[in-house]
Amino acid sequence: MQTPSEVLNQNVAAVPDRLVIEKVELRTVRVPLNEPFETSFGRIDSRLIFLVAVNGGGETGWGEVVAAEEPLYSYETVGTALHVIRDYLAPAIMGEPLRDISDLAQRLAPFRGHNMAKAGLELAFMDLLARLKCQSLSHLIGGTRESIPVGVSLGIQPSLDRLLERVDRYLDLGYQRIKLKIKPGWDIGVVREVRRRNPDIMLSVDANAAYTLADLDHLRTLDDFGLLMIEQPLEYDDLIDHAQLQSKLSTAICLDESITGIKRAKQALDLGSCRIINIKIGRVGGYSQAIGIHDLCYAKGIPVWCGGMLESGIGRAHNIALASLPGFVLPGDISASSRYFARDLIVPEVTVSRDGTVIAPLGPGLGFNVDLEYITARTETLMRLEPH
Ligand code: NPQ
Numbered sequence: 001m002q003t004p005s006e007v008l009n010q011n012v013a014a015v016p017d018r019l020v021i022e023k024v025e026l027r028t029v030r031v032p033l034n035e036p037f038e039t040s041f042g043r044i045d046s047r048l049i050f051l052v053a054v055n056g057g058g059e060t061g062w063g064e065v066v067a068a069e070e071p072l073y074s075y076e077t078v079g080t081a082l083h084v085i086r087d088y089l090a091p092a093i094m095g096e097p098l099r100d101i102s103d104l105a106q107r108l109a110p111f112r113g114h115n116m117a118k119a120g121l122e123l124a125f126m127d128l129l130a131r132l133k134c135q136s137l138s139h140l141i142g143g144t145r146e147s148i149p150v151g152v153s154l155g156i157q158p159s160l161d162r163l164l165e166r167v168d169r170y171l172d173l174g175y176q177r178i179k180l181k182i183k184p185g186w187d188i189g190v191v192r193e194v195r196r197r198n199p200d201i202m203l204s205v206d207a208n209a210a211y212t213l214a215d216l217d218h219l220r221t222l223d224d225f226g227l228l229m230i231e232q233p234l235e236y237d238d239l240i241d242h243a244q245l246q247s248k249l250s251t252a253i254c255l256d257e258s259i260t261g262i263k264r265a266k267q268a269l270d271l272g273s274c275r276i277i278n279i280k281i282g283r284v285g286g287y288s289q290a291i292g293i294h295d296l297c298y299a300k301g302i303p304v305w306c307g308g309m310l311e312s313g314i315g316r317a318h319n320i321a322l323a324s325l326p327g328f329v330l331p332g333d334i335s336a337s338s339r340y341f342a343r344d345l346i347v348p349e350v351t352v353s354r355d356g357t358v359i360a361p362l363g364p365g366l367g368f369n370v371d372l373e374y375i376t377a378r379t380e381t382l383m384r385l386e387p388h
């Protein structure tokens, strides 16, 4: 059987012959959140969505830069990504014909870091390719499933009662896994109560790097609750301390922030830093890295799942395509558009069925219509870039 990387290389190499990106458009679009989202690193009330549109071959492809406004989840922000794409990344990919996705990735590789900025361009390019080839993104990358199991990530709440109500609500909607955001002071007691009331659900926690090895004994008490995983307990760029912690926990550690590419994923697995990996296309710099991590984990029997960054429907649709690969065996943080937004930037919006799945669409590219009218109405910044 071919790995998704091989399928990708084959498909992308086949058509269309040498594509020229003629224009890149960057825009920020502010959308209100249904309710504030709070993690160990902060709280937001609205999301500034960063969209990338690329033109070539008579079509437009759409991508999303998942960076937040503040450098709290990662050092990248909407501002750094605007700067880096405008001044370095877009000029490197426009004008000259591109052969395939690895050609695009190679043009971006000399610029260090800034994975979310790179991913925004790679996503838009892949949507463009898929549209030009009249294929769904899922099919283009070698997806094997149409029905994708999903979970929900529940932020830190003003009270335990409110959290318990949210847990009930999302279980009633069919979500297959509940993830609780935790931090010191909002952890053991909260997890104990959610687990006591829901003995059989798939339950996990995400600390977003809120602890250190000095909290070892505290973290070990989480072993009592039959959690599916503990996500990113320690520092955002650490592998070594996580390896030590994993050796002293029975619960699987899942790394998110620390896995910034294929090489880091290899190192994490070699060191024993985690037993599960959360793959986010933005964090790792695009499809090529995301699929490479998937292939590595699939070969080693390491379960992966697709993380979320409060994306608009555009980023969400890319996540759905990625999560259709065979190694995505755990429910991801994909969720319905309505989990976060009253109105999404795509039509139709992403919905979760009663059985806790989303459907990977069959139409070309993202498989959703981009709602340009609503996007335009909410655009704060618009930048048109052309080759010079
Ligand atoms: C995670 N996401 O898995 C992230 C963290 C996160 C769904 O839990 C703005 C932009 C706010 C990105 C809040 C979920 C964010 C963000 C949280 C990412 O760690």
Ligand code: MG
Pocket: 206, 208, 231, 232, 256, 257, 278, 307
């Ligand atoms: Mg996380």
